[in-house]
Amino acid sequence: MTQQHNVTESEANIRVDKLLSTMMTDASRSEIQSWIADGCVRVNGHHVKVNYKCQNGDVIEWMVPEPETLTIEPENIPLSVVYEDSDLLVVNKPRGMVVHPSAGHHHGALVNALLHHCDSLSHVNGEERPGIVHRIDKDTSGLLVVAKNDETHIHLAEQLSAKEMERQYEAIVHGVIEHETGMIDAPIGRDPNDRKKMGIVGNGKSAITHFRVLNRYRDFTHVECQLETGRTHQIRVHMKYIGFPVVGDPKYGQRKTRAVGGQALHAKSLAFKHPTTNEQLHFEVEAPAYFQELLSEFES
Structure with missing residues (x-):
């Protein structure tokens, strides 16, 4: 869906990428710059460069590209399993491993290893994060609990919330x-x-x-x-x-x-x-x- 913004006097002389980044808090400035380079952003009906400085009265139109669809494949990656039963498992994630695939990290994630290790994982957080109840950063090591079914996931998530x-x-x-x-x-x-x-x-x-x-x-x-x-x-x-x-x-x-x-x-x-x-x-x-x-x- 195309979105629109009319530049105000107080916003004049601000770079278009910076102005858009203040309005779209879920997108990084580098993402917005790539959208501009790909022609997803127009000012007064024309494509502009990322360093274009907005003028009072400019009409900015943009369309957020569809997110990249990730196909997550099971991978035979060693897992340090601390505990496992029919409902959940607790793993010791090594430093340097991302928890779930994302742009730039399509392979080698904990989720890839879990899909190979487990017959089933919960789907509460969608297809890209099966079983993932909580996360730790890529370069942080340590313990995570993983849910094998939705009931377990919901129960664990409620404990986190409480x-x-x-x-x-x-x-x-x-x-x-x-x-x-x-x-x-x-x-x-x-x-x-x-x-x-x-x-x-x-x-x-x-x-x-x-x-x-x-x-x-x-x-x-x-x-x-x-x-x-x-x-x-x-x-x-x-x-x-x-x-x-x-x-x-x-x-x-x-x-x-x-x-x-x-x-x-x-x-x-x-x-x-x-x-x-x-x-x-x-x-x-x-x-x-x-x-x-x-x-x-x-x-x-």
């Missing part, structure tokens, strides 16, 4: 945190200056992270974080917000950080009630080798 599922992470952050414990309560939403990032914004969604110091080093702190909510990049955004960004974080970390191949963040424990048996389950896995080696280096 804050009854416990998720603990451990991270290595820059700086020395003096407090033993703390709570970060700051709303998270899209960064208005960079649509590919999240940030602390007044109209964002409520986000609460609890942290506890595990160990202190000369320039770093090893912390345990517990999520009360589950916003995109929550721990990474919150730790940056209080001045202690996660080591190795390419998006929210310090410019000069340790090159460890991504953020030093690990989903170490997961606890929830089994949807069928009502048994309280608890799982915990050690951080990967790179994480342990970094801590050993700080201790030496």
Whole structure:
């Protein structure tokens, strides 16, 4: 469906890609630039370049392209299965693996491995995210629960929503945190200056992270974080917000950080009630080798 916007006097001299990015919060500026290059955007009936500066009274028309249809194929990828029964499984996702396929990551995702491993997965989140109840970032390692049927998925999702599922992470952050414990309560939403990032914004969604110091080093702190909510990049955004960004974080970390191949963040424990048996389950896995080696280096 074609959409239209009449440029106002206050919007004059703003680049067309930037103006559209303020109106379409679900699209990144680079996506909008590709739409302009593909001829999906017109100004006064004519195609324009991405750096065109809008004028008062201009009529911008655009049509959002149909999203790319992903065909997700089972792939024989090794899975670290911590627990499995007829309703669900708990896996330890390695760092560097995306949870579900997306543009630029069509293969090698956790979902591809799950489709090969399981005879059935829930369909609550659609064909592109079968079984996926919650996610962790590509370069974050650790525990995820996966639903094999819709009833299990709905039950687990309700526990997440009611804050009854416990998720603990451990991270290595820059700086020395003096407090033993703390709570970060700051709303998270899209960064208005960079649509590919999240940030602390007044109209964002409520986000609460609890942290506890595990160990202190000369320039770093090893912390345990517990999520009360589950916003995109929550721990990474919150730790940056209080001045202690996660080591190795390419998006929210310090410019000069340790090159460890991504953020030093690990989903170490997961606890929830089994949807069928009502048994309280608890799982915990050690951080990967790179994480342990970094801590050993700080201790030496």
